[in-house]
Amino acid sequence: MSTAELSAPRGGAPAAADGTALAAHARPGNGLRTWLRLLGSELRLMFRRWRNLALLGVLVVLPVVLGIGLRVSTPDGGGGGPNASFFAQLAGNGVFLSFLALTILLTLVLPLVIAVVAGDSVAGEAGLGTLRYLLTVPAGRARLLSVKYTAVVIFGLAACLLVSAVSLIMGAILFPIGPVTLLSGTTVPLADGLLRLLYVTLYVAAGMAGLAAIGLAISTLTEHAIGAIAAILVLAVASEVADNVAQFAVIHPYLPTHFWLSFDSLLRAPVDTTTLLHGLLSFAAYIVVFGSIAWARFTSADVTS
Amino acid sequence: MSSGEVASAPAVRDDAAPGAEAAPHPGAAPGPGAAQDAEPEPAIVTSGLTKRFRSGQLAVDGIDMVVPRGSVYGFLGPNGSGKTTTIRMLLGLVYPTAGSHSLLGVPMPKGTVQVLPRVGSLVEGPAFYPQLSGRDNLARVDAADRTADPGTAKQRITTALDRVGLLAAKKKHYRAYSLGMKQRLAIAASLLQPRELIILDEPTNGLDPQGTREVRGLIREIATGGITVLVSSHLLAEVEQICTQVGVMRTGKLVFQGPLEELRARGSARIRVTTSDPARAAEVLGKLGLADVTAAETEASAALGDQAPEQITRELVYAGVPVAGLDTPRPSLEELFVGLTGEGFDVDG
Structure with a gap:
């Protein structure tokens, strides 16, 4: 009951007393506390679904496989391209397995995870028919949408943290660990390196939050979750492909995926804040624009499922 | 509870x-x-x-x-x-x-x-x-x-x-x-x-x-x-x-x-006469100005309209119709409902 007393109800008497149950019932809710209750319910539903747990399982297995694979082969012989510097560093420091894992999973697996939970968020409820029951409770359309989005963002954050943590552990087991030599050549203490890893993870999660907003908007357009999931994934991959075609250079900064890998700015001394800010601004713009689209669509659409 | x-x-x-x-x-x-x-x-x-x-x-x-x-x-x-x-x-x-x-x-x-x-x-x-x-x-x-x-x-x-x-x-x-x-x-x-x-x-x-x-x-x-x-x-x-x-x-x-x-x-009642001489009964009902007169093997019936059943009974007896039974059935609710909504598979428009 302590939470009930903690939150300050907006206007009117607190709902605690049993005698006023009816009055409390008729009074539309007290903001944050009931919102958090719905979010808790949403998260329980999300994290208890076998499909979502399987996705998280994949995010555990892949860094493990990656670490073992790189340990068995000679790491510095591996790959060219944008990851080359990570590969080169890995031999000297296991922390770089985390950066490597995030980089590799960002191309397909992490977007897939976001696509699944974001695409399912509204379309899944519509397809199941539970949406009409949530709305007649009434959960409130804008309120439900905000809860849905928050839950997807939390799931994305959890996914990124999981990748970082698992690959950090694997890196520590399989490779030497110690002071981190940054991409700019400076060496920083291990604690500083780990802090930078945390920032990198949060930056990647912010990028995923941008994709989640696109996914949410797509999810409000259909009652077929699988269609929404496919559409989000196609969009993410198309954006990545376009980002790699030099002729499209003009549109590159506007692509939703363009800044995803810019987290390497955090691995330089001094940190390249300009690129980072551009990235965060790009994610924020996608969240605002597609969040608005989702809101406009969801609060005005007929629910006929 | x-x-x-x-x-x-x-x-x-x-x-x-x-x-x-x-x-x-x-x-x-x-x-x-x-x-x-x-x-x-x-x-x-x-x-x-x-x-x-x-x-x-x-x-x-x-x-x-x-x-x-x-x-x-x-x-x-x-x-x-x-x-x-x-x-x-x-x-x-x-x-x-x-x-x-x-x-x-x-x-x-x-x-x-x-x-x-x-x-x-x-x-x-x-x-x-x-x-x-x-x-x-x-x-x-x-x-x-x-x-x-x-x-x-x-x-x-x-x-x-x-x-x-x-x-x-x-x-x-x-x-x-x-x-x-x-x-x-x-x-x-x-x-x-x-x-x-x-x-x-x-x-x-x-x-x-x-x-x-x-x-x-x-x-x-x-x-x-x-x-x-x-x-x-x-x-x-x-x-x-x-x-x-x-x-x-x-x-x-x-x-x-x-x-x-x-x-x-809402349903309009009918009058139904159970008799051994339905033809005669139908004739009487027709003479009284009732609409939709039908005669079957053992009964005759017609739409009651605004006529009093008592009056019709008297006329039938005067005319020598052997009346074994007489009632004024109304359509069942189901019939009224179907009348309002149309028969099954009747999709208008």
Whole structure:
């Protein structure tokens, strides 16, 4: 009951007393506390679904496989391209397995995870028919949408943290660990390196939050979750492909995926804040624009499922 | 049923229901409807409520519906006549293209947040998360309700499950529920909070006769608490026994609305003479100016019109017709209903 007393109800008497149950019932809710209750319910539903747990399982297995694979082969012989510097560093420091894992999973697996939970968020409820029951409770359309989005963002954050943590552990087991030599050549203490890893993870999660907003908007357009999931994934991959075609250079900064890998700015001394800010601004713009689209669509659409 | 969660509505129940059984009474005035004046504002009022879908299909065509407080309103009509779209509009799921409506005196869909907590509903069959138990599904519904007190959630869920007889199956996964259990879980969800109005869309759809009886009993029980109930069905027989009011839909229009007796009184009576000389009887009936005279092997019949059966009897006897029996049957409610809504497979437009 302590939470009930903690939150300050907006206007009117607190709902605690049993005698006023009816009055409390008729009074539309007290903001944050009931919102958090719905979010808790949403998260329980999300994290208890076998499909979502399987996705998280994949995010555990892949860094493990990656670490073992790189340990068995000679790491510095591996790959060219944008990851080359990570590969080169890995031999000297296991922390770089985390950066490597995030980089590799960002191309397909992490977007897939976001696509699944974001695409399912509204379309899944519509397809199941539970949406009409949530709305007649009434959960409130804008309120439900905000809860849905928050839950997807939390799931994305959890996914990124999981990748970082698992690959950090694997890196520590399989490779030497110690002071981190940054991409700019400076060496920083291990604690500083780990802090930078945390920032990198949060930056990647912010990028995923941008994709989640696109996914949410797509999810409000259909009652077929699988269609929404496919559409989000196609969009993410198309954006990545376009980002790699030099002729499209003009549109590159506007692509939703363009800044995803810019987290390497955090691995330089001094940190390249300009690129980072551009990235965060790009994610924020996608969240605002597609969040608005989702809101406009969801609060005005007929629910006929 | 433990802690008085059930009824909260102040509405007085009008006692028209028992009268429904005593209806074969030709002169029955459409009385009970007029006694509603003293009641508070009706539970549901719609005015010119219309829905034209983007496809151009006119699903609901300007209906004016009034559901008096405390009544059990049978919302009838064949499949596809616009009942579910109307109910979705009432609950703010679908936005009307014209017209307006209010629930419990609150204009909708503006008042959704304010009024829907006092309205329980079941729309177009039950829908829950298959991977959750019945109890967890209700907890989910309750968590979405910003007016629900989380402190009493457990107890309210238990009470609701108990009322629909699902307490023993509360831990069972929803996907393992039978259709009847699913239907009852949906009703339980509508009983989680004290309600003033309950809207049930086809609550007996797909149920076996046993399940239908159970649901009917449940509705009757809800209604005795003074709660207004709107129950839709495409089968008159399913709701006939529990309704005080009926509204009949046909292709998007409300073709009848009023007390059940009024619908009953609508049918024009016939006079039927059981006799060994039907030809003669038919001749007499014809001479009296009655329309639609028919003669069968052992009986003759005609539309009664406004003639007194006593007078006709006398004429028959004077004419020497051996009258073995005489009655003035009215069409059954089912016949009237079908007359209003059209025969099966009759899809207009």
